Amino acid sequence: MSQQFKIELDSVRDEARIAYFSMEIALHPAMPTYSGGLGILAGDMIRAAADRELPMVAVTLLHRKGYFYQRLDSGGMQTEDSVEWVVEDFLQEFPQRAAVSIENRTVHLRAWRYEVRGCTGGIVPVYLLDSDLAENAEWDRSLTHWLYGGDQHYRLCQEVVLGMGGVSMLRALGHHGIERFHMNEGHASLLPIALLDEQAERAGHDRVTQEDVEVVRRHCVFTTHTPVPAGHDRFPSELINQVLGRVETEAMKEVLLWDDYLNMTYLALNLSHYVNGVAKKHAEVLRQMFAQYRIDSITNGVHATTWTSPPFQALFDQHVPGWREDNFTLRYVLGIPPQEVWQAHDQAKRQLIDHVNRVTNVGMDAQDLTIGFARRDATYKRGDLIFRDIERLKAISAGVGRFQIIYAGKAHPQDQQGKELIQRIYQARDALRGYVKIAYLPNYDWPLAQLMTAGVDIWLNTPQPPLEASGTSGMKAALNGVPSLSILDGWWIEGCIEGVTGWAIGELPTSVSFEEERSARDAAALYDKLEQVVVPLFYHDRERFIDVMRHTIALNGSFFNTQRMVLQYVTKAYIH
Known part of the structure; x- marks a missing residue:
């Protein structure tokens, strides 16, 4: 100023x-x-x-x-x-x-x-x-x-x-x-x-x-x-x-x-x-x-104080005093011991998993890799992209490591296609039973968004480029050390440093494409990234995964906030 x-x-x-x-x-x-x-x-x-x-x-x-x-x-x-x-x-x-x-x-x-x-x-x-x-x-x-x-x-x-x-x-x-x-x-x-x-x-x-x-x-x-x-x-x-x-x-x-x-x-x-x-x-x-x-x-x-979960607020208060008044100081999160970052995340995750199990009776496990997807159910946001190949998902879960997915979102009352998208997610849930646990939380609102963006391990976003103006849910997740796995569109083009703040799905599109082939390519790229990078990293190199979490806060949390x-x-x- x-x-x-x-x-x-x-x-x-x-x-x-x-x-x-x-x-x-x-x-x-x-x-x-x-x-x-x-x-x-x-x-x-x-x-x-x-x-x-x-x-x-x-x-x-x-x-x-x-x-x-x-x-x-x-x-x-x-x-x-x-x-x-x-x-x-x-x-x-x-x-x-x-x-x-x-x-x-x-x-x-x-x-x-x-x-x-x-x-x-x-x-x-x-x-x-x-x-x-x-x-x-x-x-x-x-x-x-x-x-x-x-x-x-x-x-x-x-x-x-x-x-x-x-x-x-x-x-x-x-x-x-x-x-x-x-x-x-x-x-x-x-x-x-x-x-x-x-x-x-x-x-x-x-x-x-x-x-x-x-x-x-x-x-x-x-x-x-x-x-x-x-x-x-x-x-x-x-x-x-x-x-x-x-x-x-x-x-x-x-x-x-x-x-x-x-x-x-x-x-x-x-x-x-x-x-x-x-x-x-x-x-x-x-x-x-x-x-x-x-x-x-x-x-x-996003407003950092509003979207940082209580466990991470306490962690920041201890190690980065003054972060509320100056969000840019969150870059010093890189100096916080990794185990303390993981403990704060574990607290937020258990709060979410407890809520999911109470509401849906799905029986999710707090030890399993948990993916979150929550936004308005419009077709261009492609909430069901991950379900294009059910057998591939079963193979990843059975052969590489278990994962579970938490969904939330509302379709506009007059958007019939958006409502049908929710039903397709329910159908995928049933088809994946025994392999991938899927919960759809009703009435997505502010408190639920706070729980989800803080409690999952990975934030998933799969819009059809270039139709995502910005998106902010991944920014909320970043404040809580949750990396994004996202299509390169909206804010994620600016926020993604591959393997440092999260991971991109596919390449940056060079032209506008609304073809069915685009979704097929994006789904294949999503499966590859899950199978070859994200799931193995979570289960077999936890130290490196926590390093991505810390960089997510220090680089994206410190910049993608409403203070700036x-x-x-x-x-x-x-x-x-």
Whole structure:
């Protein structure tokens, strides 16, 4: 952080200068205000900002009904229930009110406050917007109930509440000195529209002009997390006109360059002075998708204190005091005696195995090599890649060394292919019975992620390149000395030092490939690496395996964290 900016921050410590907008934020394990990686990343970002005492405020939606609670039957069929939680147990309601216009109706909003406290005493307030007020129409009251629920109409109205309602609420709460508005993914892309309204009014313009656009652009920052075209929200012009109900919509088309569909990613790209992807490879892919825009990269990280298990926290406290305040000092983990590292890992592993056996009755053995795989069940993440050759897996387990696999993950309620993927994993579990123990843990959430990323021996990741924007679960595992065995995509291209921090599956792809042959090659490479390297190392050269564990913490844990990430946002996006 530059000295000039630090002085500026110190002088306005009590006044937010940065506003961070995200459709989902993981704030507390018992608050279902997130669905997965995007929300966890947002929460980790805010926790790191509080650690660094940045003058930040965050805005999201309340999500009274959460994402969903996952149930799995004996065959892996997923069903969903609403998540019930008591808002008042966690949040403070504020008396201020704001409003947005949706379909020419006034939708009133209130804000609930949650304070994120950092390790140095810094606080980042988070405001959760709530439309469930008696003065609103019944349908409008539900707009802040479900995370990623409903159809396009519901989604667009939610994005109006987040982006435009969020700006209105910040003003109502007295936040008038904000210099940077950070949009975490395209769900918040209507935020600059509210800023354009403010700017045009200040300038005395009766409609938005290019001059207004340039002023607003200087205040906006945009981070996109997906290289998948379907991940970028698009809404037809008729729906935009219907929901916004604004006379100036047609005039804005000229300035903001859209025609029959408004792509929310393009909207944010056009109205942001700084845009970034979330890994170096991801930014390369984005520059191909959006060639006319300048797109930088800031690789994701995870909040070290949140994702380091209690046994490793105690170990770091003893040998690397101050690691919470300065994650980079984790490089000194290389000096910790190997046996102490293994003892900390063994404690975390036994906690996980005990949980798995209680929940699934699989009878896993804490002495066996344990592989973890947990993420959203989307087909491009290829959670069943390892099961392409059941007989090969049996041969490795019987001839080289026993291993067991722990799975977790949710499929989106409308993603039938994702649900079928879970069922295929259940079928593989049955086919491998007696050779490889497999457990699928239901309702993957924050506490379960903490258990899994700390307790397995190897973290497996098998996305279809180049569709993994970044990924962060392997970073969480790294903080706990768990090496990754992963396809070279997303963050792992940057984090993999072969045989030092983990192992790559196959080679770095030189071109985009969606062919079936790609999966066949990747599966063969995975089997080879398991059979020839990972399993023998675990059982026959434990000293070398622990050395990989220590390097995983020292090299990847010390760098792929939100402390480093937030400082990069400060220097690249917030002070320029």
